[in-house]
Amino acid sequence: MSATGIGAAVRRKEDLRFITGRGQYTDDINRPGQAYAYFLRSPHAHAEIKSIDTRDARAADGVLAILTGDDIAADKVGGLICGWMIHSKDGSAMKAGAHPALAQGKVRYVGDHVAVVIAETLAQARDASEKIKVDYKVLPAVVDMNDAVKKGAPVIHEVSGNNTVYNWHLGDKAAADAAFAKAKHVTKLDIVNNRLVPNAMEPRAAVGDYEPGTESFTLYTTSQNPHVARLVLSAFIGIAPEHKLRVIAPDVGGGFGSKIFIYAEETVCVWAAKKVGRPVKWTADRSESFLSDAHGRDHVTHAELALDEGGKITGLRVNTKANLGAYLSTFSSSVPTYLYAPLLSGQYDIPAIYAEVDGIYTNTTPVDAYRGAGRPEATFVVERLVEVAARETGVDPAQFRLKNFVRSFPHQTPVIMAYDTGNYQAALEKALKMADYRGLARRKALSARAGKLRGIGFSAYIEACGIAPSAAVGSLGAGVGLWESAEVRVNPIGTVEVLTGSHSHGQGHETTFAQLVSDRLGIPIDNVSIVHGDTDKVQMGMGTYGSRSGAVGMSAIFKALDKVIAKGKKVAAYCLEASENDIDFKDGKFSVKGTDRNLDFGSVALQAYIAHKFNGQDLEPGLKEGAFWDPTNFTFPAGVHICEVEVDPETGITRIDRWTAVDDFGRVINPMIVEGQVHGGIGQGVGQALLEGVHYNKDGQLVTASFNDYCMPRADDLPSYNVGMTQTPCPSNPLGIKGCGEAGAIAAPPAVINAITDALGHEDVPMPATPLNVWRAAQKAVAKKAAE
Amino acid sequence: MPKVSMTVNGKAVSANVDARTLLVQFLREDLRLTGTHVGCDTSQCGCCVVHVDGKAIKSCTVLALTLEGANVTTIEGLAQDGKLHPMQEAFRENHALQCGFCTPGMIMTSVDIVNRKGNTLDEQTIRHELEGNLCRCTGYHNIVKAVAAGAEAMAK
Numbered sequence A: 001m002s003a004t005g006i007g008a009a010v011r012r013k014e015d016l017r018f019i020t021g022r023g024q025y026t027d028d029i030n031r032p033g034q035a036y037a038y039f040l041r042s043p044h045a046h047a048e049i050k051s052i053d054t055r056d057a058r059a060a061d062g063v064l065a066i067l068t069g070d071d072i073a074a075d076k077v078g079g080l081i082c083g084w085m086i087h088s089k090d091g092s093a094m095k096a097g098a099h100p101a102l103a104q105g106k107v108r109y110v111g112d113h114v115a116v117v118i119a120e121t122l123a124q125a126r127d128a129s130e131k132i133k134v135d136y137k138v139l140p141a142v143v144d145m146n147d148a149v150k151k152g153a154p155v156i157h158e159v160s161g162n163n164t165v166y167n168w169h170l171g172d173k174a175a176a177d178a179a180f181a182k183a184k185h186v187t188k189l190d191i192v193n194n195r196l197v198p199n200a201m202e203p204r205a206a207v208g209d210y211e212p213g214t215e216s217f218t219l220y221t222t223s224q225n226p227h228v229a230r231l232v233l234s235a236f237i238g239i240a241p242e243h244k245l246r247v248i249a250p251d252v253g254g255g256f257g258s259k260i261f262i263y264a265e266e267t268v269c270v271w272a273a274k275k276v277g278r279p280v281k282w283t284a285d286r287s288e289s290f291l292s293d294a295h296g297r298d299h300v301t302h303a304e305l306a307l308d309e310g311g312k313i314t315g316l317r318v319n320t321k322a323n324l325g326a327y328l329s330t331f332s333s334s335v336p337t338y339l340y341a342p343l344l345s346g347q348y349d350i351p352a353i354y355a356e357v358d359g360i361y362t363n364t365t366p367v368d369a370y371r372g373a374g375r376p377e378a379t380f381v382v383e384r385l386v387e388v389a390a391r392e393t394g395v396d397p398a399q400f401r402l403k404n405f406v407r408s409f410p411h412q413t414p415v416i417m418a419y420d421t422g423n424y425q426a427a428l429e430k431a432l433k434m435a436d437y438r439g440l441a442r443r444k445a446l447s448a449r450a451g452k453l454r455g456i457g458f459s460a461y462i463e464a465c466g467i468a469p470s471a472a473v474g475s476l477g478a479g480v481g482l483w484e485s486a487e488v489r490v491n492p493i494g495t496v497e498v499l500t501g502s503h504s505h506g507q508g509h510e511t512t513f514a515q516l517v518s519d520r521l522g523i524p525i526d527n528v529s530i531v532h533g534d535t536d537k538v539q540m541g542m543g544t545y546g547s548r549s550g551a552v553g554m555s556a557i558f559k560a561l562d563k564v565i566a567k568g569k570k571v572a573a574y575c576l577e578a579s580e581n582d583i584d585f586k587d588g589k590f591s592v593k594g595t596d597r598n599l600d601f602g603s604v605a606l607q608a609y610i611a612h613k614f615n616g617q618d619l620e621p622g623l624k625e626g627a628f629w630d631p632t633n634f635t636f637p638a639g640v641h642i643c644e645v646e647v648d649p650e651t652g653i654t655r656i657d658r659w660t661a662v663d664d665f666g667r668v669i670n671p672m673i674v675e676g677q678v679h680g681g682i683g684q685g686v687g688q689a690l691l692e693g694v695h696y697n698k699d700g701q702l703v704t705a706s707f708n709d710y711c712m713p714r715a716d717d718l719p720s721y722n723v724g725m726t727q728t729p730c731p732s733n734p735l736g737i738k739g740c741g742e743a744g745a746i747a748a749p750p751a752v753i754n755a756i757t758d759a760l761g762h763e764d765v766p767m768p769a770t771p772l773n774v775w776r777a778a779q780k781a782v783a784k785k786a787a788e
Numbered sequence B: 001m002p003k004v005s006m007t008v009n010g011k012a013v014s015a016n017v018d019a020r021t022l023l024v025q026f027l028r029e030d031l032r033l034t035g036t037h038v039g040c041d042t043s044q045c046g047c048c049v050v051h052v053d054g055k056a057i058k059s060c061t062v063l064a065l066t067l068e069g070a071n072v073t074t075i076e077g078l079a080q081d082g083k084l085h086p087m088q089e090a091f092r093e094n095h096a097l098q099c100g101f102c103t104p105g106m107i108m109t110s111v112d113i114v115n116r117k118g119n120t121l122d123e124q125t126i127r128h129e130l131e132g133n134l135c136r137c138t139g140y141h142n143i144v145k146a147v148a149a150g151a152e153a154m155a156k
């Protein structure tokens, strides 16, 4: 392994600009003559708009335009889309209501977009918005899913009379019912997976620009996938054809899913830029982020696990209601269906599984993918059930898992997925050692002496990443293919630019992708630069989410590098007057087999462009190759996290005493960056388990709409993490990568809750396990113990 | 519009500003020093931390006009003579940043912690002192390591 090649903990190339304040985020971009947009948002969760009077506002200082749903309709700008078709059990298509970028006749959640004011300054736009008079007829709102499906509930979209978007299912009901009929033991759980706000530290932002001379648009925006944004804005929303629309996603300050989607604000900014003849800038303030960034999770589930007399799992039944909010966001329909139920087998050999999912409209902010997207919800169901089943049957939870793990690969689950490779017991055994499981009893006794309750919680998670084989997702309803593209451009002096359709918003692609190139071409890492985030530079791309940039994005680069090396061999063969078959490429040198005649990579690059040594008709000049990579399977990162907590029964305060993570991500390019991804994921998962939760009041007002009210994890809420790895290389891509971006967020919540419930003598506790929730559960546990 | 003058990163600057202009807006919009970020509207996140007269403050929470004559250092002014500050080096060396959005505020806060608490910092102190700075990417583990390492390096 070289110091900068695959497997090395190379320090990040992108860091210099970030630590010196020279990053270029969207809000740092200012276009000459730019005006500012301010969105007037609905204060009501559900209302008819009877009229909008903008006369006074139009006359206010600095106002350039005030645009409403009527204007966007008149210009025939299409509505926002949901790109994944889900069919209900009865075969009918999901019932999706229209989603205009500016409300047309009705608002459906607090924060819905009523009008936009465009003015010389942001202060003027904001001031003028207060002069807009909207006559609302307030309608009853519904925020609770059970209320939403009741007869007589307020109807949010006419197309979906019972507020149900789909009743979907997966698996074999008859087989699962049969397993339960024969079961020796059945474990049942009711689970709420709390709603979260992604809260990337950089708020969303957009700058729309229009160049009348070429009739072309440019949109700078906080996007994880600028090409997908361009595709949707062009082909579906109809802003401009793709060759007249450039989307630039510069440095992006975190995404976690929330910046995948194509929202109203960027659509309006780019459309309005032409309308007002000025660049238009919008940057969310944090309150707007809370109201308008797609939220995550929000499931209510009943789940049952069937065991035979030997403690083997024989069946699983799951019934979930998924809150989709007031409109279907870009990929929302897929999250509680195909990103959720196919993971319900966990790491276990479960012969029969049946899952039903109802997707439900409520008068709340739309819900879509948030770090893990469906897989954390599935893991929470499986790992809570398994833990409780082990306790109910009096089996050590580690032993229970070991008994039920999948042991041979490939393994076909009853819910679509074919696990390719893994070694689940190895990860668990390593984690048990690292966590000093043997010493637990002693530590529990020590805590008890101090009046504290100590508990341990396991989470053996699996996820499907490397999203995704195009044909497979196409057959499941996706509107796009999920390949990735790359182009490797070699310059005449042998330096290299790699253009990738992946997008880095914290993942460190400028480093890891360069490590791959340095490793394969045998050139210094400083001679490689990675270009991403601009649709005019990078030909095509599907972006970054679902832990796909390594497994899919780097595979595309790998394939393009193959082509560069193959072309280099041809060039070298001419220059060294040898046959192409006799040329070897190793350690940055093209050499004639069995001789000491060779040319280094830079010389071959130069010869490729000088082209004196070969006839351009036989061999094209130049050294530049592109490739698309379409995966043949999902990848299956898996691992075991162990959380150990100490609970104070008097105050309900939970302290995480130690955290052990053992993950199998397949081959690792940069362990420092991978561990960083694990740390961050755990941080968000612990946030969900202990601190974070969205709360709406019954009128649909978002009560947790600022960092004062929504509890984000801070440094003193979180522990240090002890991170280890096992490795079974992924067989379906050339690098053997599985992906690591979401693991921590998927693994952490059940580990924490399993630990707290262990401390509380198995008393259940809801997420977030705030001191109040834990204290209540502790009191119940104490009362139960007293009654025994 | 009233006029305000101050020293920013060693340079004298003055401008006429709307009375409601916050320091962070003055830095970002008037001076185009965009390294100082805005992550919230409730003084909670610390993305905007700069030093005013040697002390860390949240620049989203102070009006530019109140800082007449002040000496302001932003992240852009931390490296001296082309040499990174030890805390900047420590953040890079310990992989204490991912998206980089919280990083300028984190580094400015961290330097302030060392100024107040000295060069030997235990984990608990660091975690407690970082309370006013949110990071959504790193889970803080490597930030805590970086602050400890940077604190030691600052003693040299």
Ligand code: FES
Pocket: B037, B038, B039, B040, B041, B042, B043, B044, B045, B046, B047, B048, B049, B058, B059, B060, B061
């Ligand atoms: S911008 Fe969040 S504290 Fe200043």
Ligand code: FES
Pocket: A201, A253, A254, A506, B096, B097, B098, B099, B100, B101, B102, B103, B134, B135, B136, B137, B138
């Ligand atoms: S590095 Fe992204 S918020 Fe801290």
